[in-house]
């Protein structure tokens with residue numbers, strides 16, 4: 001079968017590899033669609049601390065069960081599924097206290113074990129989550145990033161929230177803004193530095209402005225000078241970290257979803273003076289996946305997918321994605337170039 005293989009620093013190639021052989025409590029999934037994620041960039045650059053070549057990348061996938069060896073559960077061959085891709089140790093404090101998603105030694109399919117950017121992927125039956133038959137593959141591949149957004153929004157109460165600001169208009173920022181809006185927040189504003197991303201955000205019906213002064217002006221106007229009730233940091237950039245504390249009100253909440261690659265400057269005095277709460281948000285819990293599956297068909301997700309490619313064109317797809325000007329780039333393994 002064909003698979004998108006990370007073969008060493010800056011080498012991602014479509015390679016023929018043997019079809020995986022499943023063991024007990026495992027299933028073979030024929031993949032319909034699999035998305036690139038920001039974290040794939042560090043794997044393929046060779047800078048990810050855990051990923052080792054050769055590796056099939058991809059953790060944002062959906063497909064159909066073609067074979068399985070399991071005596072329990074309700075899933076059957078033919079069912080459409082996505083995977084909850086986390087692998088937790090089961091022994092650490094987080095794992096034994098109901099938070100395996102922040103396991104001390106958290107691992108993921110697509111990072112630590114072969115992922116789903118391939119014609120087929122072998123996965124534990126326990127990781128699979130059923131998708132509605134009518135959900136298109138392109139939407140199924142967005143369940144994982146949507147679950148990231150659902151988790152981020154669930155980190156804080158939205159009760160009485162009038163103004164929510166989202167910094168960063170990439171897939172996670174857009175999805176977070178859509179989830180916050182679907183929860184009834186009256187004013188959701190999103191910012192980015194790229195005009196193409198602002199345009200995409202506006203096409204989703206979101207209020208989008210340039211990062212920096214424009215964002216601050218709009219937030220202050222909507223909040224009568226107080227600042228946002230909640231801010232979702234989805235950019236992971238030094239400038240968003242520097243500015244975020246000035247954008248929330250006293251006793252406001254900042255939820256960080258963006259993955260920072262190195263330490264950044266944060267205004268601790270503002271956190272102290274305004275008693276701001278800063279909360280981390282890492283990946284998702286299983287319940288967030290189910291919420292994402294139930295919510296997906298009510299959101300305008302098709303527009304988030306800006307490009308799709310066949311598996312043979314994975315190297316081209318990745319260089320397009322890496323330029324950072326697009327939103328979600330998907331690989332459709334069932335599609336063959338003409």
Ligand SMILES: [Zn+2]
Nearest residue numbers: 037060144145
């Ligand atoms: Zn991801």
Ligand SMILES: [Zn+2]
Nearest residue numbers: 089092095103
């Ligand atoms: Zn653990």
